[in-house]
Amino acid sequence: MKFTLQHKDPASRARAGEIITDHGKILTPIFMPVGTAATVKGIFHRDVRNEAHAQIILANTYHLYLRPGMEIIERAGGVHRFSTWDGPMLTDSGGFQVFSLADCRKLKEEGCHFRSHIDGSKHLFTPESVIDTERTIGADIMMAFDECPPGDAPREYAAKSLALTERWLDRCFNRYHQTSPKYGHYQALFPIVQGCTYPDLRAHAAENVKQYDADGYAIGGLAVGEPTEVMYEMIEVVNAILPEDRPRYLMGVGTPVNILEGIEQGVDMFDCVMPTRNGRNGQLFTAEGIINIRNKKWEDDFSPIDPDGTAFVDTLYSKAYLHHLCVCGEMLAAQIASLHNIAFYLRLVGKARSHILAGDFLPWKNAMVEKLTRRL
16 A cells, blocks of 8 residues: 655645555545445445545444354455445454443453354454454455544543553554455455544553554544544544654544544545435535425425535435435435435545645635534
């Protein structure tokens, strides 16, 4: 994997770059649609690629491990062939999913014992087994196994958690160097910077991960309950330390405003379930503000969903029609709204990149933030 830093905004830390993987090129900053079960929920891969213009998507190690299982993935020839997505792909390590299973998991030095949310069966994730699983899945970028503490974790717990994550990280990289890709293409491994909301822990974690000379670095454990301003503070602390010549990935974040703020602070890669999850509930993100399409005010609005949108659904369907589909519970409503939102997120980061290259990112971003928070 190769990252080229192409341009830096003169008034902020925002940057434009290019990542080259064996499955294609990624222009940064970039948003990565979440494909938990090797699919972006409700959207054909054709439309994720051609309508939303996604350059890379995610798959989830925890969910694919449980279903369909690694034997099926390997027999299929890896997740790219199994899902027919032929572009770059990233897998998370399952650490966040394990965090969300607090009532049915137990952390030990060895790894994490947990029960499946599907059938209650017992399983164990170790740093070594997670690397093996991600090798079998075959994504271009793999994430190291970590513990994701809650945003309000006490300092003592956060420090203990970070120490465990760092010991696991060493084991992840040892296993990574002991194994090889299974399907003939290179796989990068990104370490994850944890440390909760404590600047000194975050700084320590950022310094620690540099020893691995990784292809890129992730910032995890944010947007998990901490105040938004604290999240921005932690990003600033970490990005002041991470190498400039490698991509930086802010995991699981977030709203359009969160993404623009992250770009201003030097983040290159983002992912979040919000575009599809909120879309399924009738919330649309637009450059003029947020629409709740279920509201009665849209019942007789025959204007396009988004006249400035780039996906075919934006100008083909009216707000009134989408409102009708939503209140009727038609599955087409979720498909239209999800595709619109994914396309909007990709359009937003694409415009951010254009303004970084033009040298006027900051005034554009400040104007956009004001619009993006409006309720239409």
